[in-house]
Amino acid sequence: MTTRRADGRHGNPWRAVGAAVVVALAMVGSGLIGASMKGAETVRPPQPVARAGATPPADTPFDDADLGGAHVAAALPRSAPTAISIPRIGVQAEIMPLGTNPDGTVQVPPLDQALLAGWYEPGPSPGEVGNAVIVGHVDSAAIGPAVFFSLGALQPGDTITVARADGRPASFQVDSVVSHPKDAFPTEQVYGPNDRPGLRVITCGGQFDEVTGDYPDNVIVFASLTP
Template identity: 45%
Template sequence: MTLPHIRDRRAAAFAVVLALLGAVTVSLGLRTDDALPPLPVSSPAPPASVKAAPAPVKALKRALPVRLRIPAIGVDTSIMQLGLQRDGSLEVPPLRGDAPAGWYRDSPTPGETGASVLAGHVDTARDGPAVFFRLRELKTGDPITVRRADGTVATFRVSRVALYAKRDFPTAEVYAPIDRPGLRLITCGGAFDRSEGSYRSNVVVFADASR
Protein backbone atom coordinates (compact mmCIF):
# COMPACT_ATOMS: atom_id res chain seq x y z
CA MET A 1 0.00 0.00 0.00
CA THR A 2 1.26 3.48 -0.84
CA LEU A 3 2.20 5.52 2.22
CA PRO A 4 0.68 9.01 2.52
CA HIS A 5 3.85 10.95 1.81
CA ILE A 6 4.59 8.79 -1.25
CA ARG A 7 1.05 9.26 -2.55
CA ASP A 8 1.38 13.01 -2.11
CA ARG A 9 4.66 12.99 -4.00
CA ARG A 10 3.07 11.11 -6.89
CA ALA A 11 0.16 13.56 -6.99
CA ALA A 12 2.59 16.47 -6.99
CA ALA A 13 4.54 14.89 -9.82
CA PHE A 14 1.35 14.63 -11.87
CA ALA A 15 0.65 18.29 -11.23
CA VAL A 16 4.10 19.07 -12.63
CA VAL A 17 3.36 16.99 -15.71
CA LEU A 18 0.03 18.67 -16.33
CA ALA A 19 1.59 22.11 -15.93
CA LEU A 20 4.82 21.64 -17.86
CA LEU A 21 4.09 18.96 -20.47
CA GLY A 22 1.41 20.89 -22.28
CA ALA A 23 2.81 19.98 -25.67
CA VAL A 24 4.51 16.71 -24.69
CA THR A 25 7.48 17.61 -26.85
CA VAL A 26 9.34 14.39 -26.17
CA SER A 27 12.12 13.55 -28.64
CA LEU A 28 10.96 10.08 -29.61
CA GLY A 29 12.31 9.83 -33.15
CA LEU A 30 14.72 11.45 -35.56
CA ARG A 31 14.08 9.92 -38.99
CA THR A 32 11.53 11.04 -41.55
CA ASP A 33 8.59 8.74 -42.18
CA ASP A 34 7.43 10.43 -45.39
CA ALA A 35 7.37 7.06 -47.21
CA LEU A 36 4.92 5.53 -44.74
CA PRO A 37 1.12 5.56 -45.23
CA PRO A 38 -0.71 8.43 -43.51
CA LEU A 39 -2.08 7.88 -40.02
CA PRO A 40 -5.82 8.40 -39.48
CA VAL A 41 -6.73 10.86 -36.74
CA SER A 42 -8.26 8.03 -34.70
CA SER A 43 -9.23 4.40 -34.99
CA PRO A 44 -12.77 3.79 -36.26
CA ALA A 45 -15.23 3.15 -33.43
CA PRO A 46 -18.02 0.56 -33.60
CA PRO A 47 -21.48 1.96 -34.43
CA ALA A 48 -23.24 3.33 -31.35
CA SER A 49 -26.10 0.84 -31.79
CA VAL A 50 -23.83 -2.18 -31.28
CA LYS A 51 -21.20 -0.72 -28.98
CA ALA A 52 -21.44 -2.29 -25.53
CA ALA A 53 -20.00 -0.77 -22.39
CA PRO A 54 -16.94 -2.74 -21.24
CA ALA A 55 -17.39 -4.88 -18.15
CA PRO A 56 -15.50 -3.51 -15.15
CA VAL A 57 -12.11 -5.09 -14.49
CA LYS A 58 -10.75 -5.35 -10.97
CA ALA A 59 -7.63 -3.26 -10.48
CA LEU A 60 -4.37 -4.93 -9.52
CA LYS A 61 -2.08 -3.93 -6.68
CA ARG A 62 1.00 -1.87 -7.47
CA ALA A 63 3.82 -3.86 -9.10
CA LEU A 64 6.52 -2.57 -11.44
CA PRO A 65 6.12 -3.38 -15.16
CA VAL A 66 8.89 -5.50 -16.67
CA ARG A 67 7.77 -6.52 -20.16
CA LEU A 68 5.40 -5.19 -22.83
CA ARG A 69 3.90 -7.34 -25.58
CA ILE A 70 1.77 -6.08 -28.49
CA PRO A 71 1.31 -9.07 -30.85
CA ALA A 72 -0.48 -7.15 -33.63
CA ILE A 73 2.65 -5.09 -34.36
CA GLY A 74 5.35 -7.52 -33.23
CA VAL A 75 6.39 -5.67 -30.06
CA ASP A 76 8.01 -7.73 -27.29
CA THR A 77 10.20 -5.45 -25.20
CA SER A 78 11.56 -5.00 -21.72
CA ILE A 79 10.48 -1.85 -19.87
CA MET A 80 12.73 0.74 -18.29
CA GLN A 81 11.68 3.51 -15.91
CA LEU A 82 11.40 7.17 -16.95
CA GLY A 83 11.22 10.30 -14.82
CA LEU A 84 11.11 14.01 -15.56
CA GLN A 85 13.95 16.15 -16.87
CA ARG A 86 14.93 19.43 -15.20
CA ASP A 87 12.63 21.42 -17.48
CA GLY A 88 9.67 19.24 -16.52
CA SER A 89 9.55 17.31 -19.79
CA LEU A 90 9.30 13.54 -19.83
CA GLU A 91 12.54 11.58 -20.03
CA VAL A 92 12.86 9.24 -22.99
CA PRO A 93 14.68 5.93 -23.51
CA PRO A 94 18.16 6.00 -25.07
CA LEU A 95 18.05 7.06 -28.73
CA ARG A 96 18.89 3.64 -30.18
CA GLY A 97 16.95 1.31 -32.41
CA ASP A 98 17.12 -1.44 -29.77
CA ALA A 99 16.07 0.76 -26.84
CA PRO A 100 13.15 -0.60 -24.77
CA ALA A 101 9.88 1.13 -24.04
CA GLY A 102 9.84 3.28 -20.92
CA TRP A 103 7.24 3.57 -18.15
CA TYR A 104 6.72 6.97 -16.51
CA ARG A 105 7.37 6.04 -12.89
CA ASP A 106 5.06 8.67 -11.39
CA SER A 107 2.08 7.25 -13.25
CA PRO A 108 0.20 4.19 -11.94
CA THR A 109 1.75 0.83 -12.72
CA PRO A 110 -0.09 -1.03 -15.50
CA GLY A 111 -3.13 -2.73 -13.99
CA GLU A 112 -3.51 -0.27 -11.11
CA THR A 113 -6.40 2.17 -11.13
CA GLY A 114 -5.39 5.12 -13.27
CA ALA A 115 -3.69 5.86 -16.59
CA SER A 116 -0.29 4.17 -16.84
CA VAL A 117 1.97 5.98 -19.33
CA LEU A 118 4.59 4.30 -21.53
CA ALA A 119 6.73 6.00 -24.17
CA GLY A 120 9.05 4.71 -26.88
CA HIS A 121 10.92 5.83 -29.96
CA VAL A 122 9.42 5.54 -33.42
CA ASP A 123 12.84 5.43 -35.14
CA THR A 124 16.34 6.89 -35.06
CA ALA A 125 18.52 8.55 -37.69
CA ARG A 126 21.27 5.96 -37.20
CA ASP A 127 19.35 2.72 -36.68
CA GLY A 128 16.01 3.19 -38.44
CA PRO A 129 12.82 1.66 -36.96
CA ALA A 130 12.57 1.54 -33.16
CA VAL A 131 10.28 -0.16 -30.64
CA PHE A 132 7.12 1.88 -31.39
CA PHE A 133 7.69 2.22 -35.16
CA ARG A 134 4.39 0.45 -35.95
CA LEU A 135 2.38 1.87 -33.05
CA ARG A 136 0.08 3.81 -35.36
CA GLU A 137 -1.01 0.57 -37.05
CA LEU A 138 -2.91 -0.62 -33.99
CA LYS A 139 -6.68 -0.96 -34.26
CA THR A 140 -9.55 -0.95 -31.80
CA GLY A 141 -9.66 -4.25 -29.93
CA ASP A 142 -5.99 -5.21 -30.40
CA PRO A 143 -4.62 -6.82 -27.20
CA ILE A 144 -1.71 -5.48 -25.16
CA THR A 145 -0.16 -7.29 -22.18
CA VAL A 146 2.24 -6.05 -19.52
CA ARG A 147 4.07 -8.57 -17.33
CA ARG A 148 4.73 -7.22 -13.85
CA ALA A 149 7.46 -7.86 -11.29
CA ASP A 150 5.11 -9.81 -9.01
CA GLY A 151 4.41 -12.35 -11.78
CA THR A 152 0.97 -11.02 -12.67
CA VAL A 153 -0.02 -9.88 -16.16
CA ALA A 154 -2.11 -6.80 -16.89
CA THR A 155 -4.17 -7.19 -20.07
CA PHE A 156 -5.55 -4.32 -22.13
CA ARG A 157 -7.37 -3.78 -25.41
CA VAL A 158 -6.91 -0.76 -27.65
CA SER A 159 -9.85 1.61 -27.48
CA ARG A 160 -8.48 4.42 -29.66
CA VAL A 161 -5.43 5.48 -31.68
CA ALA A 162 -4.96 9.20 -32.28
CA LEU A 163 -2.49 11.64 -33.81
CA TYR A 164 -2.04 15.05 -32.15
CA ALA A 165 0.04 18.02 -33.19
CA LYS A 166 2.48 18.63 -30.34
CA ARG A 167 1.19 22.16 -29.90
CA ASP A 168 -2.33 20.75 -29.39
CA PHE A 169 -1.42 17.73 -27.27
CA PRO A 170 -4.33 16.88 -24.87
CA THR A 171 -2.20 16.64 -21.74
CA ALA A 172 -5.10 16.34 -19.30
CA GLU A 173 -6.74 13.55 -21.29
CA VAL A 174 -3.51 11.53 -21.50
CA TYR A 175 -2.03 12.06 -18.04
CA ALA A 176 -4.97 12.87 -15.76
CA PRO A 177 -6.17 10.25 -13.24
CA ILE A 178 -9.02 7.94 -14.28
CA ASP A 179 -11.24 5.67 -12.16
CA ARG A 180 -10.21 2.39 -13.84
CA PRO A 181 -7.03 0.69 -15.07
CA GLY A 182 -5.90 2.19 -18.37
CA LEU A 183 -2.82 2.41 -20.56
CA ARG A 184 -1.38 5.20 -22.71
CA LEU A 185 1.37 4.49 -25.25
CA ILE A 186 3.13 7.52 -26.76
CA THR A 187 5.57 7.99 -29.62
CA CYS A 188 6.29 10.58 -32.31
CA GLY A 189 4.61 10.69 -35.69
CA GLY A 190 3.18 12.82 -38.45
CA ALA A 191 5.35 15.08 -40.59
CA PHE A 192 9.05 15.47 -39.84
CA ASP A 193 10.24 19.06 -39.33
CA ARG A 194 13.76 19.11 -40.77
CA SER A 195 14.46 22.60 -39.45
CA GLU A 196 13.72 21.46 -35.89
CA GLY A 197 15.04 17.91 -36.31
CA SER A 198 11.90 16.37 -34.81
CA TYR A 199 8.40 15.16 -35.62
CA ARG A 200 5.54 17.63 -35.44
CA SER A 201 3.05 15.27 -33.82
CA ASN A 202 2.57 12.49 -31.30
CA VAL A 203 0.82 9.16 -31.79
CA VAL A 204 -1.11 8.14 -28.68
CA VAL A 205 -2.72 4.73 -28.12
CA PHE A 206 -5.49 4.61 -25.50
CA ALA A 207 -6.21 1.17 -24.04
CA ASP A 208 -8.57 -0.15 -21.35
CA ALA A 209 -8.04 -3.10 -19.02
CA SER A 210 -9.65 -6.35 -20.13
CA ARG A 211 -9.91 -9.91 -18.85
Protein backbone atom coordinates in the same frame (compact mmCIF):
# COMPACT_ATOMS: atom_id res chain seq x y z
CA MET B 1 20.10 3.76 -16.26
CA THR B 2 20.32 7.36 -17.39
CA THR B 3 17.99 9.05 -19.83
CA ARG B 4 18.21 12.26 -21.74
CA ARG B 5 15.77 15.07 -22.39
CA ALA B 6 14.14 15.24 -25.78
CA ASP B 7 15.30 18.46 -27.32
CA GLY B 8 16.99 19.84 -30.43
CA ARG B 9 16.40 17.40 -33.24
CA HIS B 10 14.62 15.13 -30.80
CA GLY B 11 11.67 17.40 -30.07
CA ASN B 12 10.70 19.78 -27.28
CA PRO B 13 10.73 18.57 -23.68
CA TRP B 14 7.84 17.58 -21.49
CA ARG B 15 7.59 19.59 -18.31
CA ALA B 16 6.06 18.09 -15.22
CA VAL B 17 3.48 20.06 -13.27
CA GLY B 18 2.84 18.92 -9.71
CA ALA B 19 3.53 15.34 -8.72
CA ALA B 20 2.06 13.44 -11.63
CA VAL B 21 0.45 15.75 -14.21
CA VAL B 22 2.61 16.52 -17.23
CA VAL B 23 2.16 19.29 -19.77
CA ALA B 24 3.37 17.49 -22.86
CA LEU B 25 4.67 20.02 -25.33
CA ALA B 26 6.25 17.15 -27.21
CA MET B 27 6.92 13.47 -26.90
CA VAL B 28 9.96 11.37 -27.59
CA GLY B 29 11.13 12.83 -30.88
CA SER B 30 13.82 11.24 -32.92
CA GLY B 31 16.16 11.95 -35.78
CA LEU B 32 16.04 10.75 -39.34
CA ILE B 33 15.61 7.01 -39.65
CA GLY B 34 18.65 5.05 -40.66
CA ALA B 35 17.49 4.29 -44.19
CA SER B 36 17.00 7.93 -45.11
CA MET B 37 20.34 8.87 -43.59
CA LYS B 38 22.03 6.41 -45.94
CA GLY B 39 20.23 7.67 -49.03
CA ALA B 40 18.04 4.60 -49.37
CA GLU B 41 14.30 4.77 -49.90
CA THR B 42 12.72 6.46 -46.90
CA VAL B 43 10.42 4.31 -44.80
CA ARG B 44 7.70 6.25 -43.01
CA PRO B 45 5.94 5.04 -39.87
CA PRO B 46 2.23 4.25 -40.32
CA GLN B 47 -0.15 6.91 -39.06
CA PRO B 48 -3.52 6.46 -37.34
CA VAL B 49 -6.69 7.42 -39.18
CA ALA B 50 -7.95 9.64 -36.36
CA ARG B 51 -6.24 12.97 -35.86
CA ALA B 52 -6.73 15.93 -33.50
CA GLY B 53 -8.71 17.80 -32.59
CA ALA B 54 -10.89 14.73 -32.26
CA THR B 55 -11.81 14.17 -28.64
CA PRO B 56 -10.48 10.83 -27.38
CA PRO B 57 -13.30 8.42 -26.62
CA ALA B 58 -14.13 7.01 -23.23
CA ASP B 59 -11.45 4.99 -21.54
CA THR B 60 -13.21 1.68 -22.05
CA PRO B 61 -15.00 0.19 -25.07
CA PHE B 62 -17.86 -0.90 -22.83
CA ASP B 63 -20.74 0.96 -21.23
CA ASP B 64 -20.91 0.01 -17.56
CA ALA B 65 -24.60 0.88 -17.39
CA ASP B 66 -25.39 -1.58 -20.19
CA LEU B 67 -23.19 -4.33 -18.81
CA GLY B 68 -24.01 -3.87 -15.17
CA GLY B 69 -20.31 -3.56 -14.40
CA ALA B 70 -19.77 -7.25 -15.18
CA HIS B 71 -17.03 -6.61 -17.72
CA VAL B 72 -15.08 -3.98 -15.82
CA ALA B 73 -11.69 -5.40 -14.97
CA ALA B 74 -10.59 -5.43 -11.35
CA ALA B 75 -7.55 -3.26 -10.69
CA LEU B 76 -4.22 -4.82 -9.80
CA PRO B 77 -1.89 -3.68 -7.00
CA ARG B 78 1.08 -1.54 -7.91
CA SER B 79 3.93 -3.42 -9.57
CA ALA B 80 6.62 -2.19 -11.94
CA PRO B 81 6.18 -3.21 -15.60
CA THR B 82 9.03 -5.23 -17.09
CA ALA B 83 8.04 -5.81 -20.74
CA ILE B 84 5.38 -4.89 -23.29
CA SER B 85 3.94 -7.13 -26.00
CA ILE B 86 1.84 -5.85 -28.92
CA PRO B 87 1.23 -8.80 -31.27
CA ARG B 88 -0.34 -6.87 -34.16
CA ILE B 89 2.80 -4.82 -34.75
CA GLY B 90 5.36 -7.36 -33.58
CA VAL B 91 6.47 -5.49 -30.46
CA GLN B 92 8.14 -7.46 -27.68
CA ALA B 93 10.24 -5.02 -25.68
CA GLU B 94 11.67 -4.56 -22.24
CA ILE B 95 10.52 -1.56 -20.20
CA MET B 96 12.73 0.82 -18.26
CA PRO B 97 11.44 3.19 -15.54
CA LEU B 98 11.45 6.91 -16.31
CA GLY B 99 11.08 9.93 -14.08
CA THR B 100 11.78 13.61 -14.52
CA ASN B 101 15.01 15.48 -15.15
CA PRO B 102 16.28 18.18 -12.74
CA ASP B 103 14.68 20.84 -14.95
CA GLY B 104 11.28 19.20 -14.66
CA THR B 105 11.18 17.64 -18.11
CA VAL B 106 10.11 14.04 -18.45
CA GLN B 107 12.85 11.55 -19.16
CA VAL B 108 12.80 9.44 -22.31
CA PRO B 109 14.69 6.25 -23.19
CA PRO B 110 18.18 7.08 -24.50
CA LEU B 111 18.45 6.95 -28.28
CA ASP B 112 21.17 4.31 -28.07
CA GLN B 113 18.51 2.08 -26.48
CA ALA B 114 15.67 3.00 -28.83
CA LEU B 115 14.33 -0.55 -28.87
CA LEU B 116 13.35 -0.19 -25.20
CA ALA B 117 10.07 1.28 -23.99
CA GLY B 118 9.82 3.53 -20.93
CA TRP B 119 7.27 3.69 -18.11
CA TYR B 120 6.48 7.01 -16.44
CA GLU B 121 7.15 5.80 -12.89
CA PRO B 122 5.58 8.71 -10.93
CA GLY B 123 2.21 7.69 -12.41
CA PRO B 124 0.20 4.47 -11.96
CA SER B 125 1.70 1.15 -12.93
CA PRO B 126 -0.08 -0.81 -15.69
CA GLY B 127 -3.10 -2.48 -14.11
CA GLU B 128 -3.48 0.01 -11.26
CA VAL B 129 -6.40 2.41 -11.13
CA GLY B 130 -5.47 5.43 -13.23
CA ASN B 131 -3.65 6.00 -16.49
CA ALA B 132 -0.32 4.21 -16.82
CA VAL B 133 1.90 5.85 -19.45
CA ILE B 134 4.44 4.00 -21.60
CA VAL B 135 6.54 5.87 -24.15
CA GLY B 136 9.04 4.92 -26.82
CA HIS B 137 10.88 6.23 -29.86
CA VAL B 138 9.48 5.89 -33.35
CA ASP B 139 12.91 5.69 -34.97
CA SER B 140 16.56 6.55 -34.57
CA ALA B 141 19.24 7.73 -36.96
CA ALA B 142 21.48 4.95 -35.64
CA ILE B 143 19.17 1.94 -35.98
CA GLY B 144 16.25 3.05 -38.15
CA PRO B 145 12.78 1.96 -36.98
CA ALA B 146 12.59 1.87 -33.18
CA VAL B 147 10.33 0.17 -30.65
CA PHE B 148 7.08 1.97 -31.53
CA PHE B 149 7.68 2.56 -35.24
CA SER B 150 4.39 0.85 -36.18
CA LEU B 151 2.28 2.11 -33.26
CA GLY B 152 0.04 4.08 -35.62
CA ALA B 153 -1.08 0.84 -37.28
CA LEU B 154 -2.92 -0.36 -34.17
CA GLN B 155 -6.71 -0.55 -34.30
CA PRO B 156 -9.49 -0.63 -31.69
CA GLY B 157 -9.80 -4.11 -30.28
CA ASP B 158 -6.09 -4.94 -30.56
CA THR B 159 -4.39 -6.35 -27.48
CA ILE B 160 -1.47 -5.00 -25.47
CA THR B 161 0.01 -7.11 -22.67
CA VAL B 162 2.35 -5.71 -20.05
CA ALA B 163 4.44 -8.10 -17.97
CA ARG B 164 4.88 -6.99 -14.37
CA ALA B 165 7.47 -7.64 -11.67
CA ASP B 166 4.91 -9.45 -9.51
CA GLY B 167 4.29 -12.02 -12.24
CA ARG B 168 0.71 -10.85 -12.87
CA PRO B 169 0.45 -9.64 -16.47
CA ALA B 170 -1.90 -6.78 -17.32
CA SER B 171 -3.77 -7.18 -20.62
CA PHE B 172 -5.34 -4.19 -22.29
CA GLN B 173 -7.70 -3.70 -25.21
CA VAL B 174 -7.08 -0.75 -27.52
CA ASP B 175 -9.96 1.74 -27.42
CA SER B 176 -8.59 4.28 -29.90
CA VAL B 177 -5.44 5.41 -31.71
CA VAL B 178 -5.16 9.13 -32.31
CA SER B 179 -2.58 11.56 -33.70
CA HIS B 180 -2.27 14.94 -31.98
CA PRO B 181 -0.05 17.91 -32.85
CA LYS B 182 2.58 18.28 -30.17
CA ASP B 183 1.40 21.80 -29.40
CA ALA B 184 -2.11 20.45 -28.72
CA PHE B 185 -1.21 17.42 -26.63
CA PRO B 186 -4.27 16.09 -24.69
CA THR B 187 -2.62 16.28 -21.28
CA GLU B 188 -5.76 15.62 -19.26
CA GLN B 189 -6.72 12.51 -21.24
CA VAL B 190 -3.21 11.10 -20.95
CA TYR B 191 -2.07 12.07 -17.46
CA GLY B 192 -5.34 13.06 -15.83
CA PRO B 193 -7.34 10.98 -13.35
CA ASN B 194 -9.20 7.81 -14.27
CA ASP B 195 -11.43 5.75 -11.99
CA ARG B 196 -10.34 2.49 -13.64
CA PRO B 197 -7.10 1.02 -15.01
CA GLY B 198 -6.08 2.62 -18.29
CA LEU B 199 -2.99 2.57 -20.48
CA ARG B 200 -1.54 5.22 -22.79
CA VAL B 201 1.22 4.28 -25.21
CA ILE B 202 2.90 7.20 -26.96
CA THR B 203 5.44 7.90 -29.69
CA CYS B 204 6.10 10.54 -32.33
CA GLY B 205 4.16 10.80 -35.56
CA GLY B 206 3.31 12.83 -38.61
CA GLN B 207 5.53 13.74 -41.53
CA PHE B 208 9.16 14.12 -40.47
CA ASP B 209 10.32 17.73 -40.95
CA GLU B 210 13.76 17.73 -42.56
CA VAL B 211 14.27 21.38 -41.60
CA THR B 212 13.48 21.18 -37.89
CA GLY B 213 14.67 17.58 -37.53
CA ASP B 214 11.50 16.65 -35.65
CA TYR B 215 8.14 14.95 -35.96
CA PRO B 216 5.21 17.40 -35.51
CA ASP B 217 2.74 15.02 -33.89
CA ASN B 218 2.30 12.40 -31.19
CA VAL B 219 0.64 9.06 -31.82
CA ILE B 220 -1.32 8.10 -28.71
CA VAL B 221 -2.93 4.73 -28.03
CA PHE B 222 -5.74 4.73 -25.45
CA ALA B 223 -6.40 1.28 -23.94
CA SER B 224 -8.35 -0.26 -21.06
CA LEU B 225 -7.59 -3.20 -18.80
CA THR B 226 -9.50 -6.33 -19.86
CA PRO B 227 -11.34 -8.53 -17.35
